[in-house]
Structure formats: C-alpha cells, structure tokens
Amino acid sequence: MLTATNLTKKYGENTALNSLNLNIEPGEIFALLGQNGAGKTTTINCFLGFIEPSSGTANINGVSVKDHALETKKHLAYIPETVMLYPNLTGVENLEFFSSLAGFSYSKEELTSFLSKAGLQSTAHQQRVGGYSKGMRQKVGIAIAIAKKAKALLLDEPTSGLDPKASNEFSEILKELSANGTAILMATHDIFRAKEVANRIGIMKEGNLVSIINAKDISANELEQLYLQTV
C-alpha cells in the first residue's frame, strides 16, 4: 500500500534520505525509529507529497505520489505531532469540514459516531476545539482518518506529549484501524510504544534504514539495546 523504491532526498551535500526501499502492506503498522535528523519526517513528507524526492519513487496503492498528487491524497490521512484544526469550530464541525474536503458528506449522527470511535468523549463533540487538550486533538485527527476511509495513515510523533493513558488509547485505536486494513507508517521516539503497536520496526540512521525487526521477535528491552547500538 505504501511503497518506497530507492527513495532519495538530498539537500545540497546532505543526504536526508538515502535510497529507501520499503513496502507496507494493508493492515500493517510500521514504526520508524531514529535519532533527530535520521530522515523519518523526510520519509513521511515524501509520501505526503510535501517534498519532492531527488530520485526514486513513493507510491500509494500503486500510484506515484509525484505524478498523481491529488489522487494519492484521497487515500491518505496524516497525523502530525499536533493536529491542526480550526479552534473556533467544534469537534463535529472540524470533522465535517475536513471530511467534506475529501468529498464525503456525513450526517451529524455519522460525524458523532466517528468521533466516538476515535475515543473522543461525547461531552467534547460540541465544544470548540480551541479548548481541547493535545490528546483530544489527536483523536479528532483519527476521526478524520476514519471519516476519509483512509487506506494509508501517516503519523509523525503522534504520541509525543500525550500522557501514558492517552498514548495507550491512541495505540489501541491504531490497532483497530490496522485490523480494518489501513496501512500505517508512524515515526516515533517512543521505543516502548513502537514495540507495543507495530508489526515491524525500522531503525534509521543518517538517512539510511539500517534495520527492520519484527516486533513479535523482540522484547522492548532488546529493542532499546538494538536502537542504542544502531544509532
């Protein structure tokens, strides 16, 4: 579903991403670990079409991001560290707006059910987003992904700054989305969370994807050791 082939991004002499080859299947959660500057965000931004690769290709559902930017965006949802929403609109209104951009028209009941599915407490649905906590905003981001029926979900440090309970709830929702067939690529610094939620974990160093591990084959402690030896 998410396929990188020799995907490379250079900034002058600096190679931010060096010939990445990666295929994430429908229903798979792939976590990307790596130090600051390792190339995680660059990878995500290439899939989003926010940056143009120097060479190689990023495909979504077999379609090139570079050649068919609008078509690929239809299948995608993106959750950055802080989900950008309209503070003066309520959770329901934000969801209505963003799902309409993706071509969907939902009733109030449907919008409410998506927010509930994403774990947002019903008392918050009609409140302005300006008063939401970070975790509540992330949940609206998930609701947008559900409403868009996204085939692929890209997340850049989505649980950074969330308390352990919110982070755990967030991970459970990601697992539900993957069980429904969504391919998920998540950049994170949270080794424990990566081990808990992902099927495969990649460790990046200086633009290279240097190891790929099956999460079930490794304990959180072993993963931490491997990470420290790698970076």
Ligand SMILES: Nc1ncnc2c1ncn2[C@@H]1O[C@H](COP(=O)(O)OP(=O)(O)OP(=O)(O)O)[C@@H](O)[C@H]1O
């Ligand atoms: N717009 C840019 N211009 C020049 N260099 C850039 C630009 N964006 C990123 N880089 C460089 O590309 C490399 C990879 O950065 P990237 O943001 O992908 O890292 P990251 O793994 O996401 O780091 P972090 O964990 O800090 O988010 C870094 O060396 C960074 O300085």
